[in-house]
Amino acid sequence: MNYFNSKYFTYKNNELYCEGMSLKDILRETGTPAYVYSQNYFIDRYNELDSAFNEIDHNIFYAVKSNFNLSVIKTFADIGGGVDVNSEGELLRALKVGVPNDKIIFSGVGKTYDEIKIALEKDLLMIKAESEEELVLINEIATILNKTARVGIRVNPDVDPKTHPYISTGLAENKFGVDVPTAIKLYTERDRFKNIDYTGIDMHIGSQITTVEPFVSAVEKLSEIFLNLKKQGIKLKHFDIGGGIGVEYHHERIFSPSEFAKALIPILKKLDCKVILEPGRYLSANAGILIAQVLYTKVNHKKNFIIVDAAMNDLIRPSIYGAYHHIQPVQINKSCKDISADIVGPVCESGDFLAKDRNIQECKRGDYLSVMSAGAYGSTMASNYNARRRPPEILVNGSSFKVIKNRESFEHLFFEEYL
Ligand SMILES: Cc1ncc(COP(=O)(O)O)c(C=O)c1O
Numbered sequence: 001m002n003y004f005n006s007k008y009f010t011y012k013n014n015e016l017y018c019e020g021m022s023l024k025d026i027l028r029e030t031g032t033p034a035y036v037y038s039q040n041y042f043i044d045r046y047n048e049l050d051s052a053f054n055e056i057d058h059n060i061f062y063a064v065k066s067n068f069n070l071s072v073i074k075t076f077a078d079i080g081g082g083v084d085v086n087s088e089g090e091l092l093r094a095l096k097v098g099v100p101n102d103k104i105i106f107s108g109v110g111k112t113y114d115e116i117k118i119a120l121e122k123d124l125l126m127i128k129a130e131s132e133e134e135l136v137l138i139n140e141i142a143t144i145l146n147k148t149a150r151v152g153i154r155v156n157p158d159v160d161p162k163t164h165p166y167i168s169t170g171l172a173e174n175k176f177g178v179d180v181p182t183a184i185k186l187y188t189e190r191d192r193f194k195n196i197d198y199t200g201i202d203m204h205i206g207s208q209i210t211t212v213e214p215f216v217s218a219v220e221k222l223s224e225i226f227l228n229l230k231k232q233g234i235k236l237k238h239f240d241i242g243g244g245i246g247v248e249y250h251h252e253r254i255f256s257p258s259e260f261a262k263a264l265i266p267i268l269k270k271l272d273c274k275v276i277l278e279p280g281r282y283l284s285a286n287a288g289i290l291i292a293q294v295l296y297t298k299v300n301h302k303k304n305f306i307i308v309d310a311a312m313n314d315l316i317r318p319s320i321y322g323a324y325h326h327i328q329p330v331q332i333n334k335s336c337k338d339i340s341a342d343i344v345g346p347v348c349e350s351g352d353f354l355a356k357d358r359n360i361q362e363c364k365r366g367d368y369l370s371v372m373s374a375g376a377y378g379s380t381m382a383s384n385y386n387a388r389r390r391p392p393e394i395l396v397n398g399s400s401f402k403v404i405k406n407r408e409s410f411e412h413l414f415f416e417e418y419l
Helices: 023-030 039-052 070-078 088-096 113-121 132-145 180-188 213-231 257-269 281-287 317-321 410-414
Strands: 009-012 015-018 034-038 058-063 082-085 104-106 126-129 149-154 196-202 238-240 274-277 288-300 303-308 327-329 338-344 353-361 368-371 393-397 400-405
Touching: 015 023, 015 034, 023 034, 023 288, 023 368, 023 393, 023 400, 034 039, 034 281, 039 058, 039 070, 039 257, 039 281, 039 393, 058 070, 070 082, 070 088, 070 393, 070 400, 082 088, 088 104, 088 113, 113 126, 113 132, 126 132, 126 196, 126 238, 132 149, 132 180, 132 196, 149 180, 180 213, 196 213, 213 238, 213 257, 281 288, 317 353, 327 353
Parallel strands: 034 393, 058 082, 058 274, 082 104, 104 126, 126 149, 149 196, 196 238, 238 274, 303 338
Antiparallel strands: 009 015, 034 288, 288 303, 288 368, 327 368, 338 353, 393 400
């Protein structure tokens, strides 16, 4: 079998480590299933992307939806990152760890009255508007609060990001943003929106995008709007290119931060404004793994099954997107042969699998398996399905670790429920 090795998750004497920490040592304390993150991975990726864009005025706003653990948000805030939030809950998480209000952007296609109100009360850097009706409501609430709302319109550029349909967001058929004519109309109807200050323009065309071309096409479309508005005296301060940078799950060839910057800087430079990047997955996916323990193995109708204690409620990406996550043993045993097996969880659904027909070292009850690239859209999409407790999260730095979220208690499963 192949191993997914990196500087951050590597084998020492055939045993998988996160940075300088033995995973087995961590698991003795926390049990399984458990998410483990490398703090230096988060920091290194952030710095790499940040320095690639050094030539232009820019800021990275980490998309917290990819991994909203407080310690993860704080890791980015501590090195100068802003955040992109998509709900009041995400906003409260960012504020709780001390992200400055003017380093927070509020996104989302369906913000509620209360969410817009809190965004205005907190004087966030920018609220994105994704429809004319939402803009009307933002203006209305800002008028009531006697405030001026800083708004960026999210434009749907109708560009194909060539990714999974469920994470494509910039096509005409997708629910996100407004089309180009509507965006221009709204930017120029300023008298209708007296309590709105248009400070930016925004796009986010999808996630797990593996080539730069879709970004280039979309940025070109939005920069045309930007420059047209400038000619009409509407000078926007921020040009937000969204997130979406792809990562390696299964030997995909992904562009590097410098290739990304090289493709976009020539277009962005002409705008003379602050460029905002909103990566989530790029910063967090390969920072994390999910460790599971083998409960049973069996052969059923000649098919091998490895039943582990992590399930679709812990990591739903394989079930909903058919997403590939590399799975490898925490302890390599060279005397074991490789087999092909489905690696499945205990949940009562045939859709509850982590991998299908996967080549993997033969294992036995009690062995640990590591599900790689699980740092983004892993713990944040976890649920209590089958009344299962969500797993703990552990942050490793060098040869020390910290439990940054406990395994949920059984009391948690009854919380706010009444007879
Ligand atoms: C508005 C916005 N920005 C940024 C992101 C982050 O995307 P990714 O994790 O692909 O970088 C998302 C993800 O859905 C988003 O909706």
